Amino acid sequence: DTAVSQTPKYLVTQMGNDKSIKCEQNLGHDTMYWYKQDSKKFLKIMFSYNNKELIINETVPNRFSPKSPDKAHLNLHINSLELGDSAVYFCASSPMTSQAYNEQFFGPGTRLTVL
Amino acid sequence: AQSVTQPDIHITVSEGASLELRCNYSYGATPYLFWYVQSPGQGLQLLLKYFSGDTLVQGIKGFEAEFKRSQSSFNLRKPSVHWSDAAEYFCAVGDYKLSFGAGTTVTVRA
Numbered sequence: 001d002t003a004v005s006q007t008p009k010y011l012v013t014q015m016g017n018d019k020s021i022k023c024e025q026n027l028g029h030d031t032m033y034w035y036k037q038d039s040k041k042f043l044k045i046m047f048s049y050n051n052k053e054l055i056i057n058e059t060v061p062n063r064f065s066p067k068s069p070d071k072a073h074l075n076l077h078i079n080s081l082e083l084g085d086s087a088v089y090f091c092a093s094s095p096m097t098s099q100a101y102n103e104q105f106f107g108p109g110t111r112l113t114v115l
Numbered sequence: 116a117q118s119v120t121q122p123d124i125h126i127t128v129s130e131g132a133s134l135e136l137r138c139n140y141s142y143g144a145t146p147y148l149f150w151y152v153q154s155p156g157q158g159l160q161l162l163l164k165y166f167s168g169d170t171l172v173q174g175i176k177g178f179e180a181e182f183k184r185s186q187s188s189f190n191l192r193k194p195s196v197h198w199s200d201a202a203e204y205f206c207a208v209g210d211y212k213l214s215f216g217a218g219t220t221v222t223v224r225a
Contacts, residue, residue, distance in 0.1 A: 004158075031211065040217070041153075041203060041217070041218045042215075042217055042218070043159075043205065043215040043218075044215070045212060045213065045214075048211065048212070055211070056211075056212055090158060090159065092159075094211070096211070102210070102211050103149075103161060103164060104161075104213060105161075106151075106158040106159040106160070107158050108157060108158040109157075109158050
């Protein structure tokens with residue numbers, strides 16, 4: 001059983017298009033995240049939702065809009081795609097416990113290529 | 116602000132030899148530290164984590180890491196490397212918001 005799944009795995013599109021990436025977790029976790037991994041493999045957090053509420057919103061262009069219809073899903077919509085958006089996007093989830101630390105479980109990634 | 120430095124961009128090691136990957140962190144309080152591995156074309160898998168207690172932590176796949184507060188380090192080790200250990204390794208620090216290092220690529224030669 002896949003714990004954190006993302007669709008699609010690959011996405012190739014033209015500049016200026018709008019696209020969405022979907023993420024689902026079946027771990028019963030309360031918190032979900034989106035990360036961007038650039039061509040140098042540097043991994044940076046973009047957003048985090050806890051029980052459908054936005055709790056982390058890093059300095060990301062407002063062309064990126066996360067949406068969480070329920071706590072098992074966190075989708076990422078990108079408007080007006082630019083060449084610099086080409087990257088691998090990872091979804092992750094973690095339980096939100098009373099402790100400060102939470103192990104994050106990652107999905108397989110979506111490789112976005114903007115032409 | 117929290118941050119992680121992985122000084123080694125690329126390490127090549129012979130199969131059967133030992134491996135050590137360095138990680139230095141900056142964090143304002145008690146650090147929560149993680150090592151993740153990313154195989155080619157795959158997502159990240161947690162190898163081990165440190166929250167408190169024993170400073171030598173054991174992880175999966177025969178990996179261990181040692182937390183040294185005085186050196187702000189959390190180095191990853193494996194006594195005998197297998198060809199399947201060739202991958203990208205990331206050190207991370209944080210609580211619900213993780214900061215990752217730039218990663219170390221490990222190549223294993225026969």
